[in-house]
Amino acid sequence: MKFSSALRPYVIKRVEELERADLVVGIPCFNNEKTIAHVVQMVSHGLKEYYPQLRAVIIISDGGSTDDTRDVAKEFQLKPWQEKIVGIYRGIPGKGTALRMVLQSAHMLNARACMVVDADLRSISNRWIQALLDPVLSHDFDFVAPIYTRYKYDGTITNNIVYNLCQAVFGKKIRQPIGGDFAFSNRLVQFYVQQDVWETDVARFGIDIWLTIQAIMYEFRICQSHLGRKIHDAKDPSEHLGPMFRQVVSTLFALMEQTERSWHNKTGAEQIPVFGEMSTDEPDPIPVNLAKLVHSFKMGLDHFGSLWEQIFCEDCFAAIKTAARMDVSKFRLPQDTWVRVLYELAGTYHNWPSNRRRLIDLMTPLYYGRVASFVNETKDMTSLEAERLVEEQAAFFVDAKDYLIQAWDNPRTCSRDFLAEAEEL
Missing domain, CATH: 3.90.550.10 (Spore Coat Polysaccharide Biosynthesis Protein SpsA; Chain A)
Known part of the structure; x- marks a missing residue:
């Protein structure tokens, strides 16, 4: 109604x-x-x-x-x-x-x-x-x-x-x-x-x-x-x-x-x-279950790895597999990999014929992986120091916009078998 x-x-x-x-x-x-x-x-x-x-x-x-x-x-x-x-x-x-x-x-x-x-x-x-x-x-x-x-x-x-x-x-x-x-x-x-x-x-x-x-x-x-x-x-x-x-x-x-x-x-x-003026007070901490984030990322690779391999470029998928072999305390999903993964995901979404929500579902473990990496990268930083890392990453996205255009206009080919497999998962 x-x-x-x-x-x-x-x-x-x-x-x-x-x-x-x-x-x-x-x-x-x-x-x-x-x-x-x-x-x-x-x-x-x-x-x-x-x-x-x-x-x-x-x-x-x-x-x-x-x-x-x-x-x-x-x-x-x-x-x-x-x-x-x-x-x-x-x-x-x-x-x-x-x-x-x-x-x-x-x-x-x-x-x-x-x-x-x-x-x-x-x-x-x-x-x-x-x-x-x-x-x-x-x-x-x-x-x-x-x-x-x-x-x-x-x-x-x-x-x-x-x-x-x-x-x-x-x-x-x-x-x-x-x-x-x-x-x-x-x-x-x-x-x-x-x-x-x-x-x-x-x-x-x-x-x-x-x-x-x-x-x-x-x-x-x-x-x-x-x-x-x-x-x-x-x-x-x-x-x-x-x-x-x-x-x-x-x-x-x-x-x-x-x-x-x-x-x-x-x-x-x-x-x-x-x-206004920025406050420099350190905010109250928020607990994060780092081990669970890394576990969710690794389970994502186990479940969806064959699909990720078809969506992402060879270098990105290799970086994802490398990250999955790391211990929790040393886990990293590099910034440049995350930029390309998100841009390639956008290009795939743009050219996905149906049930796009399912595509996003398949990608959620990658988000967990990037958050886990950010936690490890900033564990010894104050929130203000971590903010500089956020700005650095944002600048990386801006500089790499040509990569987005390429992924948007010329996505990796998704075969019928690939689409059927994604629908079943």
């Missing part, structure tokens, strides 16, 4: 009663009863401290939480002149639909600016409100992306995939393209709500990268803002990030196909304006 709106009748009625607002702050949530009150509190305090003269509405867009998230959010008392709407969105389950509810509300209220923050944040402060909204309100930017100070093993999908491709493919140095905490101008909100994606997989996953890439491709004014440390419900890559890898990579590759004419001949990466 398709829905023309993510707003249920109750929410529509409340929005119509409010008529207008200067600012809308959306908080998409699902089973976040332990953190939602703190997030709402910091948003409310920030709006009062920095924008007391502006009419603000806080939208709690819930995915049908089975805990007390909505009750906690409803009970929290806001500062004067602030309004709050708590509701369950309508449509395909996922963060994309939660954001659709926020964006449609901002559209109906004709808000000057709209901001969204995740509901699991523990480090959000009232200063985040100004950091995200001020570039829109005072400097006429359309899209504000966050820059966090994160522990070196937090954000492994961003550090090893998304940040690199945003630069190399789309030509913009946006440090956190899937950060989750953004701000938008009225003009960009109007654009987003009119796009025909809300009944697609973008509404299930991949919404953050979609928002970012759309802002890039349609040449909206983009900037970044330092928010300081990000402390949230971080996940061990070996335990929880396989599904996210598949979702984000699938969305990225699909966006690359849709925008091919815009990026195919683009070279270099443009620096994006940055507001």
Whole structure:
């Protein structure tokens, strides 16, 4: 069943009663009863401290939480002149639909600016409100992306995939393209709500990268803002990030196909304006099960090696086999190998006839291998020192874009037997 709106009748009625607002702050949530009150509190305090003269509405867009998230959010008392709407969105389950509810509300209220923050944040402060909204309100930017100070093993999908491709493919140095905490101008909100994606997989996953890439491709004014440390419900890559890898990579590759004419001949990466100062505090550590990452990589080679051999060039496959013979403490999947593997995977995806999700599934162990390698490479580094390695890798992706074009335009041949074998696994 398709829905023309993510707003249920109750929410529509409340929005119509409010008529207008200067600012809308959306908080998409699902089973976040332990953190939602703190997030709402910091948003409310920030709006009062920095924008007391502006009419603000806080939208709690819930995915049908089975805990007390909505009750906690409803009970929290806001500062004067602030309004709050708590509701369950309508449509395909996922963060994309939660954001659709926020964006449609901002559209109906004709808000000057709209901001969204995740509901699991523990480090959000009232200063985040100004950091995200001020570039829109005072400097006429359309899209504000966050820059966090994160522990070196937090954000492994961003550090090893998304940040690199945003630069190399789309030509913009946006440090956190899937950060989750953004701000938008009225003009960009109007654009987003009119796009025909809300009944697609973008509404299930991949919404953050979609928002970012759309802002890039349609040449909206983009900037970044330092928010300081990000402390949230971080996940061990070996335990929880396989599904996210598949979702984000699938969305990225699909966006690359849709925008091919815009990026195919683009070279270099443009620096994006940055507001605020970087924090040098060392973030709280996140545990990583290195042995499990390496084991998952080696099991991937055992299960999918015959397919990998057909997808990847001879040198890449040889490097993968070499890595699989290494002990956990010495494990390495070299940076140059990872760049070529990801580019060859993009080319295969582009020319894959069906069931592309299965192709991404087959590649997940390689992501585990690259994360394990990064852990070993940075084990004696601070997070700030590890950041330099992330930047070095991103520059490598940019310099190797010709390799992507070659893989994209002239992929390795996939025989019918190969495709049948992949479908069966």
